[in-house]
């Protein structure tokens with residue numbers, strides 16, 4: 001009696017919760033819209049005829065629903081029909097570089113939509129709420145829509161928590177940049193250049209994963225305020241802030257270790273160029289001209305291209321130290337946050353020349369009068385170095401903090417007026433001859449007053465101005481959008497639970513609901529995956545993203561910023577004339593050499609011989625490489641440049657010291673390495689998933705790797721992984737290798753539909769990724785001739801293992817010896833591997849899903865036992881807080897992994913491998 005009631009209840013609940021989706025998927029028909037669209041466009045796109053719109057050129061369907069429309073650069077005019085968002089299964093919309101006009105149709109509620117390219121059209125307006133509910137959105141580009149009526153950055157984009165690229169350059173945006181970047185945990189590129197934006201940089205930039213920040217050339221008064229927040233955007237690689245109104249000093253960017261391009265010209269920046277900027281390892285390109293920068297002219301390293309002329313307030317024209325008085329006064333100005341009015345007046349190397357606020361006698365500074373100048377910040381102890389000072393007026397400002405005790409050392413001091421400020425702390429005892437006025441400072445001299453407000457600047461380091469917005473932990477209060485998001489997540493969570501519960505229930509009882517669901521299987525599953533994406537980003541995602549990137553060493557952008565071609569002479573030189581001793585590996589595409597630049601930067605040079613390729617092949621190669629050199633992701637091996645030398649083509653890559661995953665996963669004994677721990681394996685899996693996900697979501701053209709396998713996964717010294725050789729497969733030299741080989745990738749990793757038809761989709765990579773996961777779990781190669789036939793094809797065998805969870809422990813790599821928690825993690829990865837290697841491409845998840853499954857496995861790891869802690873290199877002599885701090889700093893990164901690698905020095909020479917077309921060197925320390 002109870003059971004049927006329960007089941008009915010279940011069905012009802014589920015129906016209620018999933019009703020919106022079911023109705024949409026069942027009732028919608030895209031035919032009507034598509035014929036409307038065809039009519040709206042002039043000329044009718046080529047290949048858009050016949051009644052079956054799924055066969056139209058550039059249209060992709062799944063189950064007769066449109067999933068993708070691609071009509072870039074076809075000179076189309078017309079206005080898009082307003083009900084575009086009836087295409088509820090749409091994942092990709094590419095209409096860039098046409099002349100479409102009129103209002104942009106709303107994209108609201110297209111929850112599957114991932115990539116949107118509408119740039120380079122003639123749209124006139126963006127409707128309200130246009131981007132609502134785009135929960136899967138990864139890329140949005142509207143760049144160069146010059147005729148849009150003024151609009152503001154749409155706040156509803158916060159619902160797109162997977163957004164990786166936001167391109168709204170030159171689109172007539174007005175207003176300020178909203179402080180919502182905590183919502184975009186994956187955002188890497190933000191382009192808002194050539195708009196009319198004003199206001200300050202949002203605090204939530206801090207801790208974001210943005211790598212490319214383009215806010216340059218605002219057309220109106222421009223962005224303003226300090227750029228301090230940059231110091232906490234540690235993933236930055238390219239920053240364009242030129243032509244704005246930013247003020248204050250350049251912050252300490254020493255944590256932005258990947259920064260290679262910093263454009264700050266044409267602002268109002270003040271203060272000294274920080275030494276930390278000059279010593280930034282990856283910096284290549286800096287512009288500082290037309291600011292009001294002070295102090296000595298910075299001297300950048302040889303490899304750095306820089307401009308700093310125009311108006312600036314450096315003390316000298318040439319490189320060299322400033323006059324001691326200038327140095328002291330700049331320290332004083334630092335206490336006030338280098339205010340603009342001091343920077344514009346205090347130029348040159350002689351304070352007794354024409355500097356405002358300073359009075360000298362015989363070349364000695366006797367008076368500094370900064371009364372009523374709206375100064376904020378603190379009184380710098382550096383005043384004590386103006387040993388001839390008699391009069392110091394600082395009254396009538398907004399200064400905070402204490403009166404430095406060092407001022408009592410000023411032997412000549414007669415007047416010290418600090419009245420009417422906000423000073424606090426103790427009052428130093430001045431000699432009686434000093435006329436000292438400190439009235440109008442309510443907090444001053446209060447017993448215990450220091451506890452209240454006082455930042456106590458330590459000697460000689462005038463603290464950052466307390467008035468400047470200091471982006472620390474943002475005490476974010478919940479906005480309505482957030483609440484809505486949380487509710488949506490909660491509802492879905494319930495839906496999923498009910499779904500799973502009911503499904504299990506139905507299965508047991510052979511209820512009919514189970515069959516209905518099977519019918520809807522594909523879609524239902526996608527929905528759930530999508531929600532789990534939102535889910536994990538909402539919680540675990542944020543810190544993980546940050547920390548996993550913390551490990552990033554200085555990325556080499558050796559040739560970035562200019563032409564990507566490199567002369568053969570240079571390559572000869574750096575590789576010892578392609579000496580045998582420099583060979584890292586050999587493979588299908590040629591030989592890989594190690595090279596070392598003058599500054600010690602190591603590179604890998606892949607030398608490919610190409611047989612008889614006409615100029616067409618050459619052009620293609622160059623075009624392709626031009627794109628590839630722009631691809632930058634921390635989990636993709638960077639292509640730094642290339643060289644064409646007769647029939648040879650040479651590609652220059654960043655060098656990965658730990659070689660390939662193959663070497664560490666299968667050949668570790670030969671190489672004298674320790675076997676990979678499970679933690680390292682999951683971390684590697686996550687890195688690979690992130691790299692490939694990025695490839696799949698690239699803007700200009702989605703790359704499909706096609707040959708993902710351990711020998712194409714390279715490791716850094718921190719044992720974090722980068723994917724190599726993406727985009728290269730189709731660039732293999734013509735003639736030498738058969739079409740089949742090139743298409744086929746590598747046996748063992750080939751998705752069945754790819755092997756059968758040669759048809760390539762991103763799901764081909766997902767399949768190969770699934771195989772790599774299986775290899776990580778089992779420590780066995782995808783194809784292994786050394787074992788009995790029924791086990792030799794890893795995928796078939798492992799999928800059989802997966803049928804019963806109890807089989808898994810017997811199948812895993814012998815070196816793992818997992819505890820319970822590890823085993824749970826292994827189960828999850830095993831399940832993912834099964835999912836990724838599903839027979840039908842549509843049953844496989846996309847890479848984003850894999851990232852989301854793996855993120856919590858990598859990040860939530862806590863050392864559980866003592867042995868393990870030792871393995872993590874935690875020094876037991878450290879105090880617990882220290883250890884914790886260190887552990888947190890290392891979490892998700894890999895310094896800790898370094899420790900678990902065997903300490904034995906290996907003297908195995910770089911081993912040329914017959915198969916790995918990748919770098920083959922390693923250095924197991």
Ligand SMILES: *[C@@H]1O[C@H](CO)[C@@H](O)[C@H](O)[C@H]1NC(C)=O
Pocket residue numbers: 106108109133
């Ligand atoms: C999107 O969905 C929400 C909730 O289902 C609905 O209120 C809103 O009207 C929809 N927007 C559009 C433009 O269809």
Ligand SMILES: *[C@@H]1O[C@H](CO)[C@@H](O)[C@H](O)[C@H]1NC(C)=O
Pocket residue numbers: 099101122124147
């Ligand atoms: C864009 O639209 C404006 C009118 O809104 C028109 O004057 C202009 O010619 C159009 N430009 C292009 C390139 O179609």
Ligand SMILES: *[C@@H]1O[C@H](CO)[C@@H](O)[C@H](O)[C@H]1NC(C)=O
Pocket residue numbers: 174175196219220221
């Ligand atoms: C920028 O916007 C302001 C108001 O928001 C407007 O007054 C100004 O004319 C705009 N400037 C340009 C160049 O569009």
Ligand SMILES: *[C@@H]1O[C@H](CO)[C@@H](O)[C@H](O)[C@H]1NC(C)=O
Pocket residue numbers: 231232252253254255
């Ligand atoms: C750089 O990061 C470290 C570790 O997170 C932190 O302690 C330090 O204050 C940061 N430096 C700057 C200049 O922000």
Ligand SMILES: *[C@@H]1O[C@H](CO)[C@@H](O)[C@H](O)[C@H]1NC(C)=O
Pocket residue numbers: 372373374
């Ligand atoms: C200080 O600020 C006030 C209001 O912002 C302004 O009226 C005054 O001119 C400023 N004083 C100086 C000396 O800049």
Ligand SMILES: *[C@@H]1O[C@H](CO)[C@@H](O)[C@H](O)[C@H]1NC(C)=O
Pocket residue numbers: 324331381382383384385459460
């Ligand atoms: C004063 O000058 C000396 C030497 O020039 C320097 O070492 C010291 O740091 C300065 N003190 C302050 C507070 O700036």
Ligand SMILES: *[C@@H]1O[C@H](CO)[C@@H](O)[C@H](O)[C@H]1NC(C)=O
Pocket residue numbers: 395419420437438439440
């Ligand atoms: C101290 O400064 C206040 C405000 O500037 C002024 O009114 C007062 O007369 C001064 N006191 C003395 C003793 O100079």
